Amino acid sequence: MNQVKPVIEVTGVDRSFGNKRVLKNITLQVDEAETFGILGPSGSGKTTLIKLLTGIDEATSGEVQLLGVRMPKLKMLQQIGYMAQADALYTELSAKENLEFFASLYGLKGGNRTRRIRDVMELVNLQEHLRKRVDQYSGGMKRRLSLAIALLHEPPLLLLDEPTVGIDPVLRRSIWQELKALNRKGTTIVLTTHVMDEAEKCDRLAMIRDGVLLAVDTPAGLLQATGSATIEEAFLYYGGVRQ
Numbered sequence: 001m002n003q004v005k006p007v008i009e010v011t012g013v014d015r016s017f018g019n020k021r022v023l024k025n026i027t028l029q030v031d032e033a034e035t036f037g038i039l040g041p042s043g044s045g046k047t048t049l050i051k052l053l054t055g056i057d058e059a060t061s062g063e064v065q066l067l068g069v070r071m072p073k074l075k076m077l078q079q080i081g082y083m084a085q086a087d088a089l090y091t092e093l094s095a096k097e098n099l100e101f102f103a104s105l106y107g108l109k110g111g112n113r114t115r116r117i118r119d120v121m122e123l124v125n126l127q128e129h130l131r132k133r134v135d136q137y138s139g140g141m142k143r144r145l146s147l148a149i150a151l152l153h154e155p156p157l158l159l160l161d162e163p164t165v166g167i168d169p170v171l172r173r174s175i176w177q178e179l180k181a182l183n184r185k186g187t188t189i190v191l192t193t194h195v196m197d198e199a200e201k202c203d204r205l206a207m208i209r210d211g212v213l214l215a216v217d218t219p220a221g222l223l224q225a226t227g228s229a230t231i232e233e234a235f236l237y238y239g240g241v242r243q
């Protein structure tokens with residue numbers, strides 16, 4: 001039946017910092033062209049999990065595979081568009097210089113580079129601010145530039161840590177339209193969010209609390225399993241209320 005191959009396979013993953021066990025025996029799979037949301041209260045381990053997927057961090061035990069390759073693996077960076085929670089930008093440079101830097105890192109050249117920079121800046125509605133220094137950007141503009149950089153090299157896998165924080169509803173909607181369009185073209189998207197109407201847009205959701213994966217299901221499946229009317233209620237059911 002299921003012919004879609006998993007893009008991400010996480011098997012029995014633990015991550016500890018000292019004697020603090022932040023992720024506990026996490027097993028999950030993400031299929032090609034899915035939008036997969038990770039939902040959980042602050043401190044539940046969402047960012048830690050995303051970092052394991054990028055290969056920035058390594059599991060204490062268990063295994064993470066991306067496109068069949070065991071992580072961490074440097075060469076896989078080419079396959080990933082990563083947007084961290086804290087913007088990783090060169091603030092003393094212009095947006096264009098930042099984009100040029102990442103474009104060369106990803107081997108984008110010539111007309112293709114120019115076209116991609118223009119396209120991603122249009123997408124996040126920053127085309128008017130291309131030459132502005134990033135230290136003159138607002139917080140929301142920096143988030144948008146970070147998202148533009150994650151999309152620059154058209155990677156098959158997007159790992160987005162709270163991508164729409166600080167982004168107004170109008171732009172958020174257009175970003176979601178673009179994410180869904182990328183999805184339809186085969187891009188796999190994993191994101192963390194605190195925004196419930198975003199969670200509803202995901203194909204499947206992982207509910208995580210205290211480093212434990214409590215449930216993975218479609219939004220409709222989670223509503224049914226918890227007898228909830230909304231994702232917010234389902235989130236509270238799984239303990240989202242506790243910080």
Ligand SMILES: Nc1ncnc2c1ncn2[C@@H]1O[C@H](COP(=O)(O)OP(=O)(O)OP(=O)(O)O)[C@@H](O)[C@H]1O
Nearest residue numbers: 017020022040041042043044045046047048049085
């Ligand atoms: N490098 C580290 N050293 C020690 N503890 C860490 C480290 N990174 C994360 N932690 C701890 O792991 C736990 C999970 O953190 P994480 O950032 O993954 O949570 P989160 O679910 O992403 O939270 P938020 O929604 O607030 O971003 C926290 O208690 C955090 O203090």
